[in-house]
Amino acid sequence: MAQNANDLPEQATLFEGAAPSAPAKSPRTRAAELNRLLNTYAYQYYALDDPQVTDAEFDRLLRELQAIEEVHPELVTPDSYTQRVGGYVSEQFEPVRHAQRMYSIDDAMNLEELDEWLARTDEALGSTPEHPVAYTCELKIDGLGVALTYRDAQFVRAATRGDGTTGENVTANVLTIGDIPHALARAGLARVADGGLGQSVEVRGEVYMPKHSFVRLNEDADAAGREPFANPRNAAAGSLRQKDPKVTAHRDLETFIYAVADEAPLAVTTQWQFLQWLRDCGFNVNPNAARCTSAREVHEFCANALAHREDLDYDIDGVVVKVDSFDGQAALGFTARAPRWAIAFKFPPEEKRTVLREIRVQVGRTGVLTPVAEFDPVLVAGSTIARATLHNIDEVRRKNVRVGDTIVVHKAGDVIPEVVGPVLELRPEGSVDWEMPSACPSCGSPVIREEGEVAYRCVSIDCPAQATERLIHWGSRNAMDIDGLGDEIVSRMVEQGLLTDVADFYDKLTEEALSEVSCGRQTVDGDDIVVGKTIASKVMAQVNESRGRGLARVLFGLGIRHVGANVARALATHFRSMQALMTAAPEDIAAIDGVGPKIAASVHEFFSVKKNVAVVERLREAGVVLEEEVEEPDAPQTLAGLTFVLTGTLQNYKRTEAAKLLEAMGAKCTGSVSKKTSYVIAGEAAGSKLTKAEQLGVPVLDESALEQILTTGQVPAL
Numbered sequence: 001m002a003q004n005a006n007d008l009p010e011q012a013t014l015f016e017g018a019a020p021s022a023p024a025k026s027p028r029t030r031a032a033e034l035n036r037l038l039n040t041y042a043y044q045y046y047a048l049d050d051p052q053v054t055d056a057e058f059d060r061l062l063r064e065l066q067a068i069e070e071v072h073p074e075l076v077t078p079d080s081y082t083q084r085v086g087g088y089v090s091e092q093f094e095p096v097r098h099a100q101r102m103y104s105i106d107d108a109m110n111l112e113e114l115d116e117w118l119a120r121t122d123e124a125l126g127s128t129p130e131h132p133v134a135y136t137c138e139l140k141i142d143g144l145g146v147a148l149t150y151r152d153a154q155f156v157r158a159a160t161r162g163d164g165t166t167g168e169n170v171t172a173n174v175l176t177i178g179d180i181p182h183a184l185a186r187a188g189l190a191r192v193a194d195g196g197l198g199q200s201v202e203v204r205g206e207v208y209m210p211k212h213s214f215v216r217l218n219e220d221a222d223a224a225g226r227e228p229f230a231n232p233r234n235a236a237a238g239s240l241r242q243k244d245p246k247v248t249a250h251r252d253l254e255t256f257i258y259a260v261a262d263e264a265p266l267a268v269t270t271q272w273q274f275l276q277w278l279r280d281c282g283f284n285v286n287p288n289a290a291r292c293t294s295a296r297e298v299h300e301f302c303a304n305a306l307a308h309r310e311d312l313d314y315d316i317d318g319v320v321v322k323v324d325s326f327d328g329q330a331a332l333g334f335t336a337r338a339p340r341w342a343i344a345f346k347f348p349p350e351e352k353r354t355v356l357r358e359i360r361v362q363v364g365r366t367g368v369l370t371p372v373a374e375f376d377p378v379l380v381a382g383s384t385i386a387r388a389t390l391h392n393i394d395e396v397r398r399k400n401v402r403v404g405d406t407i408v409v410h411k412a413g414d415v416i417p418e419v420v421g422p423v424l425e426l427r428p429e430g431s432v433d434w435e436m437p438s439a440c441p442s443c444g445s446p447v448i449r450e451e452g453e454v455a456y457r458c459v460s461i462d463c464p465a466q467a468t469e470r471l472i473h474w475g476s477r478n479a480m481d482i483d484g485l486g487d488e489i490v491s492r493m494v495e496q497g498l499l500t501d502v503a504d505f506y507d508k509l510t511e512e513a514l515s516e517v518s519c520g521r522q523t524v525d526g527d528d529i530v531v532g533k534t535i536a537s538k539v540m541a542q543v544n545e546s547r548g549r550g551l552a553r554v555l556f557g558l559g560i561r562h563v564g565a566n567v568a569r570a571l572a573t574h575f576r577s578m579q580a581l582m583t584a585a586p587e588d589i590a591a592i593d594g595v596g597p598k599i600a601a602s603v604h605e606f607f608s609v610k611k612n613v614a615v616v617e618r619l620r621e622a623g624v625v626l627e628e629e630v631e632e633p634d635a636p637q638t639l640a641g642l643t644f645v646l647t648g649t650l651q652n653y654k655r656t657e658a659a660k661l662l663e664a665m666g667a668k669c670t671g672s673v674s675k676k677t678s679y680v681i682a683g684e685a686a687g688s689k690l691t692k693a694e695q696l697g698v699p700v701l702d703e704s705a706l707e708q709i710l711t712t713g714q715v716p717a718l
């Protein structure tokens with residue numbers, strides 16, 4: 001075990017909220033004030049997907065309110081924040097009343113609180129050394145809770161948690177999420193009271209955005225001058241709660257399902273069995289779960305989860321510990337806002353204090369000036385960070401940070417370094433608000449701020465910073481992916497005139513010249529260290545290889561304003577060749593899903609500049625592929641593991657043709673019926689195979705069922 005949960009990092013004191021020295025208020029006043037704050041913050045968080053304080057700060061305020069109410073029960077009102085499940089129902093969506101309430105989960109902020117809960121629960125359920133109470137430990141996915149309803153085994157509705165009683169109907173949006181089965185798979189239905197027919201089953205889980213997709217989405221937001229999302233949870237919520245499901249479809253969302261509204265019709269008796277049932281039904285279930293029968297095992301699971309938190313491609317904010325047996329759960333029941341049979345062990349936020357030394361302005365490849373906080377290096381969540389983007393001047397103002405401030409930093413969604421805010425008590429005297437420079441720090445041209453835009457930019461065509469950033473961007477991971485092209489080396493090459501535009505990589509740069517470039521470091525004797533032959537040849541091999549990356553990456557790499565990785569892919573998929581895109585009318589570009597007039601205008605503008613067209617032509621001459629091979633997406637392998645036998649005459653298919661289609665979804669098709677056959681599909685005048693199937697009890701489907709399988713990828717309930 002790499003880390004013991006007892007060694008959890010200490011939590012930094014937070015920067016806002018009631019200062020410890022605030023004059024004592026009456027409990028009633030403070031409780032009212034806390035309720036007001038909590039409601040405001042919750043509204044911004046749930047309704048607007050735009051949190052104004054950190055989760056740790058929010059939880060601290062909630063805890064303070066709970067503590068006051070514990071001592072003064074007379075202050076507990078039905079509408080106190082402690083009595084409700086946070087969340088809002090936006091008028092954008094049709095309201096949905098949940099058949100069973102959706103709850104929050106009480107928190108354990110440290111191991112002592114977790115142990116207290118375990119001891120209390122053990123006691124309530126009469127745990128003994130011979131028959132210890134079992135707990136299922138699961139990762140607490142930091143996403144957005146949703147409820148999915150299946151009727152007659154078919155997906156019919158999705159709703160957000162909302163305020164727990166009423167949620168938002170987001171069915172159309174959820175339909176665009178790839179991993180949600182449209183029909184419950186057979187293996188799971190076998191364990192529903194009447195085979196699933198006529199039953200309405202509501203499962204619950206979390207919609208989340210993978211970390212790598214969150215990073216890409218924010219890169220796109222930066223390229224388009226849109227506001228980035230604060231963390232993957234907000235990105236997921238913002239993406240799902242869209243008026244237009246088409247927008248949702250372009251966002252990468254995934255799910256983990258872990259609960260059911262009413263377990264009565266299911267032939268399972270524990271959470272552990274239930275998770276298997278969900279898998280049998282075809283749901284995505286998180287593989288990192290454990291059934292534990294002692295506090296020690298629960299601790300181990302928590303420590304392990306914390307140690308591996310960063311290896312996961314999704315954000316987790318703790319571990320949920322649940323009483324395993326459904327009978328035990330029923331015996332304990334619920335409070336007003338949470339089940340008594342579950343607890344969320346919350347990971348401490350990895351927040352650190354450091355000192356902001358400088359706000360440096362970076363000139364991006366599109367000329368946007370970005371303020372970047374440079375602070376004393378600190379170790380946060382496993383790596384040392386020393387800078388974080390502040391995005392734009394509005395953000396600098398909102399965060400209220402000044403050079404010289406002691407600041408709190410963390411990693412948003414565990415990945416992106418971020419300044420949380422200043423520790424105001426430690427602000428040095430005489431500090432002043434930071435101002436955007438009026439001239440470009442790279443070329444000295446005056447900077448401008450376009451009407452209605454947050455960004456300041458340098459519009460000088462020959463700005464060397466823009467050239468450098470463009471060249472670095474061309475080599476970046478989501479663009480041409482040229483490994484070994486460090487920022488320092490690129491800017492040296494620009495200074496030395498080796499590189500001016502991206503075509504130079506292919507028709508000008510030589511291994512020889514690259515090997516002589518200084519990499520910005522010096523030997524102890526003060527001599528420049530150069531790139532050298534070995535690295536130069538590796539980089540040039542990557543440059544050569546990058547010729548074949550395809551149109552989408554080229555388009556993204558060119559750094560056209562508003563064209564992020566996702567838009568580039570949409571354009572490449574639609575037009576398939578640079579030529580077609582370059583000659584396309586703006587209306588045709590704008591008509592593509594997820595593009596629109598603003599991007600279309602920007603693309604059109606880019607190709608109306610002669611210099612840009614010349615660079616593209618040189619890329620073509622240098623053998624860079626400017627076409628996109630669009631592969632037809634493979635059908636999801638929803639029938640994997642199933643064996644079919646086709647017999648008789650089908651009306652609309654040849655048997656071989658139908659077999660091919662089933663095989664494309666992962667099924668096996670054989671010629672003879674055995675005990676291993678999952679299904680026989682029988683057309684007209686089926687003979688001995690049908691009889692054999694009936695003898696062996698192999699289920700028989702007709703052509704309309706086949707039709708359903710081919711359209712939904714799932715075997716309909718029998």
Ligand SMILES: NC(=O)c1ccc[n+]([C@@H]2O[C@H](COP(=O)([O-])OP(=O)(O)OC[C@H]3O[C@@H](n4cnc5c(N)ncnc54)[C@H](O)[C@@H]3O)[C@@H](O)[C@H]2O)c1
Nearest residue numbers: 041042045051053054055058104105138139140141145320
């Ligand atoms: N920053 C802010 O302004 C702000 C405002 C409001 C709320 N919040 C944050 O939101 C959270 C409180 O929200 P909450 O009431 O939804 O509680 P919660 O998110 O802490 O816990 C309950 C939720 O956990 C989810 N969950 C994830 N994995 C699960 C699993 N394996 N099993 C069961 N449930 C699982 C479910 O959706 C469940 O509803 C806190 O973290 C709080 O800090 C922040």
Ligand SMILES: [Zn+2]
Nearest residue numbers: 440443458463
């Ligand atoms: Zn400039």
